[in-house]
Amino acid sequence: MSAVTLFEKLTTPKFGALARWNRELLQPTPFSVIHQHHGLQVRHYQAWSSTPKARALIFPSLINRPYVLDLGRGRSLIRALLGWGYEVQLFDWGRPGEFDADLGLEHFLEDRLLPAWQIADAESRYLHLHPDAPPHLIGHCLGGVLALLAAGRRAPHARLTLITTPVDPMAENSDQDTLLQAWAKHPSFDFRQLGRQLATIPWPILQASFQLLRPVAQLQRWRHGLQTWSDPAQRDAWLQMEVWANDAVSVPGELMADLIENVYRDRSLTKPHPTGSWRGVRQLRGEIHALIAQDDHIVPESCASAVERLLPLANVHLHRVRGGHLGALLSRRSRSEVWPRIWATEL
Amino acid sequence: MPDIVIKIWTRPQARPQHFHMRPSKKSSDPIPTEKLDLLWQTWAKQPDRIELAARVLHWSVNTWFATLRPRPQFHQWLAREMKRRLESSSES
Numbered sequence: 251m252s253a254v255t256l257f258e259k260l261t262t263p264k265f266g267a268l269a270r271w272n273r274e275l276l277q278p279t280p281f282s283v284i285h286q287h288h289g290l291q292v293r294h295y296q297a298w299s300s301t302p303k304a305r306a307l308i309f310p311s312l313i314n315r316p317y318v319l320d321l322g323r324g325r326s327l328i329r330a331l332l333g334w335g336y337e338v339q340l341f342d343w344g345r346p347g348e349f350d351a352d353l354g355l356e357h358f359l360e361d362r363l364l365p366a367w368q369i370a371d372a373e374s375r376y377l378h379l380h381p382d383a384p385p386h387l388i389g390h391c392l393g394g395v396l397a398l399l400a401a402g403r404r405a406p407h408a409r410l411t412l413i414t415t416p417v418d419p420m421a422e423n424s425d426q427d428t429l430l431q432a433w434a435k436h437p438s439f440d441f442r443q444l445g446r447q448l449a450t451i452p453w454p455i456l457q458a459s460f461q462l463l464r465p466v467a468q469l470q471r472w473r474h475g476l477q478t479w480s481d482p483a484q485r486d487a488w489l490q491m492e493v494w495a496n497d498a499v500s501v502p503g504e505l506m507a508d509l510i511e512n513v514y515r516d517r518s519l520t521k522p523h524p525t526g527s528w529r530g531v532r533q534l535r536g537e538i539h540a541l542i543a544q545d546d547h548i549v550p551e552s553c554a555s556a557v558e559r560l561l562p563l564a565n566v567h568l569h570r571v572r573g574g575h576l577g578a579l580l581s582r583r584s585r586s587e588v589w590p591r592i593w594a595t596e597l
Numbered sequence: 598m599p600d601i602v603i604k605i606w607t608r609p610q611a612r613p614q615h616f617h618m619r620p621s622k623k624s625s626d627p628i629p630t631e632k633l634d635l636l637w638q639t640w641a642k643q644p645d646r647i648e649l650a651a652r653v654l655h656w657s658v659n660t661w662f663a664t665l666r667p668r669p670q671f672h673q674w675l676a677r678e679m680k681r682r683l684e685s686s687s688e689s
Contacts, residue, residue: 432642438651447662455654462641466633473628 275489279320279328281340285369289344290362292370295328296337303335305376306386306593307367309393309400312505313456315497316342318576319390321490325580327388327589334594336386337376341366341393346502351449355399355508355527363400384408384536386593389415391549391575395513402530410564411539411592414575416549418556419514428550429463434514441510445503453498463547491576519560535563539592542570543578567592 285292308328310316319340320328331338341363346353353362371377386409389397394415401408419431433439445451461468475492478484508527512518518528538561542554551570558566569588571578578584640646 427642429638429642433647433650436644436647436651438648440651440655443655444658447658464634465637466628466630470628470630 272493275486275493276317276321277323277326278317279326279332284339284373285366287362287366288350289346290366291342291344292366292373293340293342294370294373295332295339297335297375298332299335301379302337302376304386305337305339305374305383306331306388307370308338308340309387309389309397310340310343311391311393312343312396312501312509313392313453313499315494315499316340318494318580321494321580322486325487325490325585327579330585330589331593334590336593337374339370339374343499345499346450348449350502350505351445352504353502354504355512358502358505359396359399359403359527363396364404367400367404387411389413390579391415392509395509398519398531398534399527401534401536402528402532405536406530406534407536408534409537409539410534411541412554412557413541413579414543414546414549414554415540415557416513416553417540418517418520418560419549419553420517428547430459430548431514433459434510442503442507445507448503450500450502451506453500456501457496457498460548532561533563534561536565537596538564538566540566540568541579541584541588541592542568543575544570544572546575546578548575 279295281293281295283291284294308316308319310319320326323329328338328340376383384407385405387397387401387405388411389395390413392415394412395417397410397412398415398417401410420427420435427435441451444455471488471492475485475488478488512527518524518526519531521528522532524531538557540554540557542551543549544551546554555568555570558568569592571581571584571588573579573581573584
């Protein structure tokens with residue numbers, strides 16, 4: 251067992267007072283696990299009515315835990331979807347171990363993700379009632395890239411929502427590289443070599459890289475937490491975010507190397523006829539919504555809005571929201587205006 | 598003898614153009630966020646610094662790998678040692 255895996259085991263409470271405190275703070279929506287394979291789980295959140303109006307299939311980010319989409323009662327996207335009559339299913343990527351070291355992007359799609367999607371389909375009550383209805387896919391950050399790839403193979407007519415997804419990080423209309431782009435495309439960062447040495451790209455390296463993009467932001471977050479400590483609602487919201495932000499996940503080395511090479515270096519989606527894992531993506535022709543954060547330092551606005559340019563057959567709607575990478579998704583304005591516009595109006 | 602002109606920069610926060618940045622939206626914010634972000638990003642984006650960071654990362658990973666993980670030779674030694682002990686215990 252590597253030191254990182256041991257640390258992950260020690261810091262992930264399953265029992266005892268800390269786990270109970272975590273549950274009380276995060277208030278997770280109840281779900282059942284309908285499939286489990288090599289750590290990947292498919293979670294099923296039963297619809298609140300016996301005849302669900304729609305079905306959402308969620309692809310969370312690869313490098314964080316999925317409960318950012320179910321963060322407390324007031325800010326939970328999953329709870330909001332259930333409230334609008336959705337049946338919700340979510341892929342939890344789990345915590346990869348040393349055996350996943352050679353898991354490349356193609357292998358991950360064909361042997362893990364697409365079979366799990368088939369099982370999710372088989373368990374969906376909504377699909378039993380409406381067998382021909384296209385699914386509504388929701389991808390968050392890098393999960394959006396996986397949603398695009400999976401939809402390109404399995405559901406070209408899917409209704410797809412990309413939340414702050416890096417579609418083309420090297421978008422030509424951007425003024426200059428962001429820090430993350432400059433780092434990611436520098437040839438000296440050999441992610442494949444790192445992955446081979448360590449089996450996974452450890453989350454401390456990933457988390458440190460993201461924190462180093464804006465070191466001051468960390469100080470500001472703590473200052474904001476101290477300032478709002480006396481207000482229980484704000485304190486809980488701050489604690490929820492801190493618990494989630496420090497509960498990161500390592501990523502299989504080959505998978506991360508493939509994603510960095512495809513997305514950041516080769517810009518596979520910008521090619522007229524993408525091949526390999528990206529085949530079929532440019533033929534997507536459903537409704538696509540992209541939620542874009544205007545002050546995002548991880549996925550800049552131009553990078554996320556490139557979806558409009560790169561998917562010519564799809565009907566793309568861009569929703570620009572003020573805020574950072576997470577603020578844009580969880581802000582009060584986003585919850586009250588943008589969420590209903592994307593997920594509730596066309597039911 | 599030419600005059601010596603001494604420029605004293607009294608209020609840098611009043612001249613944001615010298616930092617090539619926008620003035621802070623929150624003037625009451627005691628942490629000059631944008632200024633620090635910009636200074637850091639300008640520093641950290643230089644190719645030679647990225648190169649250095651990559652080297653340090655690879656060096657530290659290699660060192661970690663070499664020290665914390667047993668080498669293949671260790672497995673071979675362990676197998677030989679176990680075999681020797683088993684043989685010696687069966688003989689006794």
